[in-house]
Amino acid sequence: MAKKYLIIWKGCWLNNWEAVSLFHIHSLPKDVIYFVFFVWGFLVWLGATAVFRFFGQFFFSLEQPLLLVAAYVVVIPLILSLTFPVYRYKKLGRGERQKAAVFIALPGMLFDVVVLLFFANIFENLDPEMDRMFASWLLWAYSAILLTGLVPRKRNVT
Template identity: 55%
Template sequence: MPFFLLWGFFIWLAASTFFRLAGPFFFTLEHPLIIMCTYLFVVPVIWMVTIPIYSIKNCTGIRRLQAAIYIALPGMLIDAIVLLYFDKIFTNLSADMDRFFASWLLWAYALIILTGCAKNSFRLQFKRVY
């Protein structure tokens, strides 16, 4: 599982760098439609950075859910601190955008965890036990 923690850290680093540089294009109160699109755009991105990795690493059943949790965990822990200093770290974003950014982060981390809840994941694990 250390691989998935590292993978999660690199996803967090890439996303944080991206929003540090290009955040004002996606999080602006003047264009609420763009903010909404940002929520939709992350769905295929999360799929692309998780589902193939589960296949490559042969994660099925409960291991897949564990992998998803390990992918989400580094970013969730780091962002819990980053959000406290939002205005100092994301200087290119308005301080009013912190709640939208935090909401988007929760959405993205929830999506990561949902990718671990594949159809039949728990049923396969249950059958192995009994």
């Protein structure tokens, strides 16, 4: 079978690209691995944006303050479950985790600049006055992602 090649990032080549999955990449150059975190961050942003586009009225409503508070609370374990397993799987050191956290948060932060400018058009299901609450929640969530890169890795004591 002939070898297939795929250009991924900055001219780095991968052999047998059929076997490469998003987080099953161990021996790639560091810049390619950080690109994978960037893609992961984009997918997380896309999923979260879709959830709030279709179901945001249940979370961001002043008529239901308990659900609004719940949105702020629930995002913390959700962020932890989206970052720490990936850090552990990739066996990242402290400095690498900090960079990975930045690359996970960056795509969402960049795209949400545009999303917040057109909040009323994109989130038609939400009251336009909720844009401030939504922006506050975004800052909270992105801060949580960035802070995951600062938490020290557990050491195995033997």
